[in-house]
Amino acid sequence: MSALEIRKVRKDFGSERVLKEVSLAIDSGEFLILVGPSGCGKSTLMNAIAGLEPVTSGEIHIAGEDVTWRTPAERDIAMVFQSYALYPSMTVRGNISFGLEMRKMPKAEREAAVERVADLLQMSHLLDRKPSQLSGGQRQRVAMGRALAREPKVYLFDEPLSNLDAKLRVDMRTEIKKLHQRLGTTIVYVTHDQIEAMTLADRIAVMRDGHILQLGTPDEVYNDPVDMFVAGFMGSPSMNFIAATLEGAPGRFQLRIVTPEEDDLVLPWPRQRETPAMTEQVGRDVVLGLRPEHFSEEDERLAGQAEGTPLSARVSVSEPTGADILLRLPLGEREVTARVGPTCRVAPGERLALRVDMARAVLFEQANETRLA
The missing domain is CATH 2.40.50.140 (Nucleic acid-binding proteins)
Structure with missing residues (x-):
């Protein structure tokens, strides 16, 4: 059974069709990256998976259940945003545990979950600080920790590293890779950076104009591109x-x-x-x-x-x-x-x-x- 299955999903904004019957299946534990130029539809597809954007037609299944018309809270997903979306008045501990508290998790379990992800992300010493006292990389760790504390069926990452400087982006890329190898979680990750896609993904979906042009391993999309767009987009310098x-x-x-x-x-x-x-x-x-x-x-x-x-x-x-x-x-x-x-x-x-x-x-x-x- 696929952890996530997208069946002929279409999304229209007025007369503009942004997603054109997109279909793909993601296995449990797989790291899939959606990559493509700005405006290709990758973030819209991510928002549709999360339930933040209703689809025009098609179906979305998570762990075998049709969640197409369920709210984000009912989908058992966790999302890490580009903007971190942390509560400035809360400490790191409060940011990580807030979602668990909203789900009525007992206090002892919440505290254990916070300690677990803090240790996993090596930020136990930051738990009593507020976001304003953290660097960009530390804030991104907190955003990841908040998602990891939930243990949902699917994690969604929407360009999580785009606000970081070049060196920190490389460091965080390595941390995300290690995290996935350690936990074996199912991840869908959106980026416009093809280097991120090549280094992180189990499979890459290259998108253009609302279509998936090629779905394959990093080696397949790099060495066996289906057309000139994929060949030119993947690789730096380009083909x-x-x-x-x-x-x-x-x-x-x-x-x-x-x-x-x-x-x-x-x-x-x-x-x-x-x-x-x-x-x-x-x-x-x-x-x-x-x-x-x-x-x-x-x-x-x-x-x-x-x-x-x-x-x-x-x-x-x-x-x-x-x-x-x-x-x-x-x-x-x-x-x-x-x-x-x-x-x-x-x-x-x-x-x-x-x-x-x-x-x-x-x-x-x-x-x-x-x-x-």
Whole structure:
């Protein structure tokens, strides 16, 4: 039985359809992340699951029970908001126990629950402080503690880290990951940050315009995207899209990339990555997708052993990041980003010998931006 099941949920605001018959099932103990650009419908879907927003049509089931028209209090869910939503006049202890008190939990059980989550989140020393005396990260811990004290069927996190600075966001991300691994709770988590999605999720639902475009593991949505939107949205820096023409026949497909100032670049397509649909696209314009890490600096010492297709390009910009270097270089009619090692020594304007890993490349139809191979 799924912990949460959403069946053809639709939500209209006047004449605007924000959710377009969304369906998905979340297993017990699963960490599912809804990700997508602003306005894609992910927060609306979260509010529908919580009961904060009535659906126009469709059904929502929690632990096998139809809760579509139940109030938030009747759904046995706990929600952690972006804004923390703490009571400023109450101490941390009071904030955590308030919801339990409203549910008529005996005092001894309430106090035990508060101590349990305070110990779990390492904030026992903060229990007598008020929110104004806490940092942003500490307030977010209190908001999480209030939800964890309830032990509901499903936890909902609505962009809980977006108000934190970059370092604290990384730290809290790690804490949430540890918490889920320790407790095995069912979590639905909304974010626009695809790094959060990749690091936290068991599965990711990528949304756009009220639809779920792809539902899969982080590895699936990153390495096997269904279309150009998913491919471009997941990953930082994002995937490079290069206009090309598909040539050849099964067993010897190749991609021709027109370079305005030099000879055309021809890249062979690996046989193991061929699909039947490619035959119909021969002679047509397609889009080659290469992630920055699919490029590597050529090493003359390993020239006979190195994998990948060699190419040469003139570097326009070099951006050291510490762990690696991002290079901007022209490939075809536009610039692409290549991620190379921190020891790569190349100045803007110089040519660099590279290898491109075509075994990990993806191919899209140009007309509708769907995956071709």
